[in-house]
Amino acid sequence: MFTKPLFLCLLFFLLPLPCLFGSLINLGRRAGVVTGEVSNKFNDSETYVVIFDGGSTGSRLHVFRFDDNIDLLQMNGRLEVYDKIAPGLSSYAENPDEAANSLIPLLNEALDAVPENLQPVTPIKLGATAGLRLVGEGKSRKILKAVRRLFSNSSLLFKKNWVEIISGTHEGTYFWVAMNYLLGHLGNDYSKTAGVIDLGGGSLQMAYAISDEAASNAPSIGEDYITKHYLKGKNYYLYVHSYLGYGERAGRAEILKSTNDSVNYCILSGYSGKYQYNGVTYNARSSLEGSDYNICRENVLKALNVSAKCEVKNCTFNGVWSGGGGAGQDKIYIATAFYYRASDDGIIEKGALSADITLADYKKATVTACAVNSLEEASTKFPNVETQNLPYLCMDLMYQYSLLTTGFGLTDEKEVTVVEKVHYRGFDMDAAWPLGSAIEAASTKTTSKLQMRNMYRFWAHKY
Numbered sequence: 031m032f033t034k035p036l037f038l039c040l041l042f043f044l045l046p047l048p049c050l051f052g053s054l055i056n057l058g059r060r061a062g063v064v065t066g067e068v069s070n071k072f073n074d075s076e077t078y079v080v081i082f083d084g085g086s087t088g089s090r091l092h093v094f095r096f097d098d099n100i101d102l103l104q105m106n107g108r109l110e111v112y113d114k115i116a117p118g119l120s121s122y123a124e125n126p127d128e129a130a131n132s133l134i135p136l137l138n139e140a141l142d143a144v145p146e147n148l149q150p151v152t153p154i155k156l157g158a159t160a161g162l163r164l165v166g167e168g169k170s171r172k173i174l175k176a177v178r179r180l181f182s183n184s185s186l187l188f189k190k191n192w193v194e195i196i197s198g199t200h201e202g203t204y205f206w207v208a209m210n211y212l213l214g215h216l217g218n219d220y221s222k223t224a225g226v227i228d229l230g231g232g233s234l235q236m237a238y239a240i241s242d243e244a245a246s247n248a249p250s251i252g253e254d255y256i257t258k259h260y261l262k263g264k265n266y267y268l269y270v271h272s273y274l275g276y277g278e279r280a281g282r283a284e285i286l287k288s289t290n291d292s293v294n295y296c297i298l299s300g301y302s303g304k305y306q307y308n309g310v311t312y313n314a315r316s317s318l319e320g321s322d323y324n325i326c327r328e329n330v331l332k333a334l335n336v337s338a339k340c341e342v343k344n345c346t347f348n349g350v351w352s353g354g355g356g357a358g359q360d361k362i363y364i365a366t367a368f369y370y371r372a373s374d375d376g377i378i379e380k381g382a383l384s385a386d387i388t389l390a391d392y393k394k395a396t397v398t399a400c401a402v403n404s405l406e407e408a409s410t411k412f413p414n415v416e417t418q419n420l421p422y423l424c425m426d427l428m429y430q431y432s433l434l435t436t437g438f439g440l441t442d443e444k445e446v447t448v449v450e451k452v453h454y455r456g457f458d459m460d461a462a463w464p465l466g467s468a469i470e471a472a473s474t475k476t477t478s479k480l481q482m483r484n485m486y487r488f489w490a491h492k493y
């Protein structure tokens with residue numbers, strides 16, 4: 031319950047002066063407020079967090095402002111300061127300093143947004159997405175180093191490990207945090223939270239909260255499936271797994287790989303073309319009869335590795351531990367490519383922020399898609415599908431339906447929410463990792479701040 035310094039103070043209560051002295055130093059400016067001195071604009075009821083998202087196509091800035099309850103506060107009529115620049119850090123592979131300097135306009139915007147006297151206590155972080163790895167180990171390390179130099183020379187609070195390539199596991203974790211925060215679940219018991227499944231291009235992330243008991247009984251299997259997080263005043267144990275190579279684009283490649291020298295029964299009738307992923311080319315050719323639901327399903331299940339050996343008690347697929355299930359996945363939100371397909375393929379209303387569906391709705395769309403007899407018929411029945419996705423209509427739906435049912439063990443009757451944005455305090459907010467990362471930073475900061483303040487009050491009262 032107590033932080034270490036407070037504990038030490040209580041332990042050595044017979045020698046309180048050093049502690050009192052220490053807390054007064056930490057709270058110097060706050061003390062000014064309490065004793066009625068002029069306090070300029072310092073307001074320690076607010077916490078700002080600055081997050082940079084280093085994507086492959088551009089760099090993005092997010093500044094968030096929280097109150098002591100970790101609720102978002104507005105800045106100029108918005109809940110975040112946001113801007114982006116192109117190209118991304120990886121475009122400056124040959125010149126790390128130029129890469130770092132490309133962030134200066136965004137950094138200046140961040141400094142404009144954060145009050146000067148709060149800047150020394152405002153964390154600045156950068157998460158680069160996996161695209162930065164593609165420039166090579168040595169070059170990406172130099173770029174990150176140059177960014178650290180830039181940040182450490184700014185007036186914001188900086189630590190070396192706050193500039194990193196963000197792993198799929200972290201992305202999944204912070205996505206869960208952002209989603210549950212916007213839904214208003216954080217601060218409640220784990221059983222009231224929602225699980226998330228996020229289908230990206232290259233990888234797939236699954237995250238949900240488990241009970242303390244389940245966390246302490248988790249099998250030790252080399253990989254850290256379970257992490258502990260302090261959020262909005264409460265500890266959560268999260269099960270997170272990132273399935274590398276199982277994103278939508280990567281999944282297509284895996285499905286086409288086994289039929290590179292023949293026809294593929296997931297491809298719509300009359301199409302013959304090439305598919306490229308990660309620099310590898312695959313043939314994508316339909317059979318004479320066109321797509322076939324049952325043969326396509328077999329092909330997809332093989333790509334998912336559903337029959338891979340399970341070394342632990344319960345697996346999802348490809349031999350991955352399932353986390354044991356539980357109340358933290360009673361409600362499930364599915365996002366990104368799940369949203370794009372559901373929206374384009376008519377499973378949910380085009381343009382809806384989110385919608386509740388059952389997996390039977392997915393199945394129905396998949397059956398219809400795999401039964402069309404030509405690309406023309408497909409574009410009539412599925413008018414919102416982009417031309418380049420049309421040949422893969424049956425494949426993409428089959429992949430998603432199979433992931434959710436055979437992969438994650440959900441039934442056709444299961445209701446899930448397809449989500450792009452969440453309505454929060456009058457704004458439509460993206461549940462993306464930068465917000466989740468900011469919430470965790472603010473939760474940690476605010477708690478130590480409140481404990482400091484209480485400690486000060488305690489001693490102020492005593493003397």
Ligand SMILES: *[C@@H]1O[C@H](CO)[C@@H](O)[C@H](O)[C@H]1NC(C)=O
Pocket residue numbers: 073074075076097103
């Ligand atoms: C500090 O900020 C909080 C949250 O915005 C606000 O409610 C409070 O009135 C502010 N206090 C001062 C002294 O400005």
Ligand SMILES: *[C@@H]1O[C@H](CO)[C@@H](O)[C@H](O)[C@H]1NC(C)=O
Pocket residue numbers: 179180183184
């Ligand atoms: C550090 O920041 C100062 C002022 O913000 C600037 O003048 C100086 O050039 C910076 N140094 C480096 C190495 O970026």
Ligand SMILES: *[C@@H]1O[C@H](CO)[C@@H](O)[C@H](O)[C@H]1NC(C)=O
Pocket residue numbers: 274275276284333334335338348
């Ligand atoms: C599926 O399993 C096979 C054989 O174990 C393996 O080579 C392949 O990489 C797995 N697929 C993925 C996407 O991990």
Ligand SMILES: *[C@@H]1O[C@H](CO)[C@@H](O)[C@H](O)[C@H]1NC(C)=O
Pocket residue numbers: 287290291310311312313
């Ligand atoms: C698929 O076949 C083509 C030749 O038709 C070849 O160039 C390509 O490398 C093959 N792709 C894979 C993944 O084997």
Ligand SMILES: *[C@@H]1O[C@H](CO)[C@@H](O)[C@H](O)[C@H]1NC(C)=O
Pocket residue numbers: 343344354355356
């Ligand atoms: C785990 O597997 C056991 C048997 O292997 C089964 O009885 C149980 O229902 C499974 N639990 C979950 C959550 O799937």
